[in-house]
């Protein structure tokens with residue numbers, strides 16, 4: 026086991042900055058996923074840890090050692106990649122033990138380690154199989170076992186499940202979690218699939234354009250995203266974003282259809298400041314359910330557009346301004362809002378209705394800097410307080 030630290034790592038290829046001033050501090054025994062869209066620099070970051078790439082600037086540390094210029098074999102790491110290359114003419118035992126045999130490890134020791142590794146990935150009874158007699162998932166497990174027998178301090182895995190079908194991928198996620206628990210080894214795992222990152226990691230490092238956006242436990246990234254990028258990337262379907270402006274009494278959306286009351290000073294925002302409200306589909310409710318919420322907003326009139334029944338829930342696309350043109354490039358133009366409701370909800374297409382937002386789940390972002398300003402708008406001079414003030418004015 027070992028910690029992994031990147032200090033101010035930069036990797037430039039001609040005019041492309043693949044990794045831009047990356048600082049990562051991965052603890053001993055931690056399972057960290059590097060996640061982000063294709064081309065954001067995940068693999069390059071991993072390659073600098075593996076020693077397959079030397080950073081242009083900055084340093085890489087594994088345990089107490091600086092390894093920036095050390096070759097991969099001297100770093101105490103094992104790698105598993107998307108494209109597994111098993112030796113086709115060797116059986117599973119020989120594939121798993123190949124590296125150990127190269128290093129002249131005693132036969133007894135090889136036997137012991139192959140047994141342990143094949144137990145961990147559940148390949149018992151398959152040690153004499155040839156690769157072409159195995160499924161994709163089984164071959165991937167051989168690749169993982171081959172990494173395990175080297176008893177590395179750190180496992181590096183770059184999209185190891187990408188080539189597997191959806192069902193097997195979900196199964197292998199559970200296996201990798203179990204593997205982590207059993208081996209107690211540091212695992213750094215690259216994926217573009219936020220669901221994979223959410224389910225497996227102790228912490229997620231969200232990367233965009235070569236820059237680290239946030240590194241936190243999955244639920245912190247989900248509930249307290251640091252900025253608009255993380256908010257939009259983590260969670261499926263994505264968070265709704267409503268652009269608008271701060272007024273003297275709260276927020277008004279650009280299409281004037283959504284108002285949220287709060288005291289700007291209590292949130293540290295000022296009237297006329299451009300802000301974006303973020304709300305996840307599961308935090309939008311039909312107004313009839315407002316009673317069930319401790320902190321609902323005022324009802325928002327909407328028209329239902331398209332329904333997507335998913336079995337365990339229905340995604341309802343709402344338009345806050347049904348007369349505006351729907352622009353697929355810019356869902357905000359027509360005030361599109363996605364709501365997730367119970368599968369038996371009596372909702373049809375083109376229906377006029379009212380919805381409320383759960384104020385405790387509203388996120389506020391500065392539109393210009395894209396940074397989060399507030400998560401949850403409650404007890405801050407909200408709708409209830411405003412109503413009281415209005416009543417006392419009467």
Ligand code: ADP
Pocket residue numbers: 038041042043061062063064065066067068069070
């Ligand atoms: P990801 O793994 O997130 O898909 P990569 O780390 O592979 O992203 O790539 C990050 C950026 O660096 C991309 O723009 C990619 O084109 C560029 N890049 C990666 N490797 C090289 C290379 N060897 N030469 C030139 N550009 C590269």
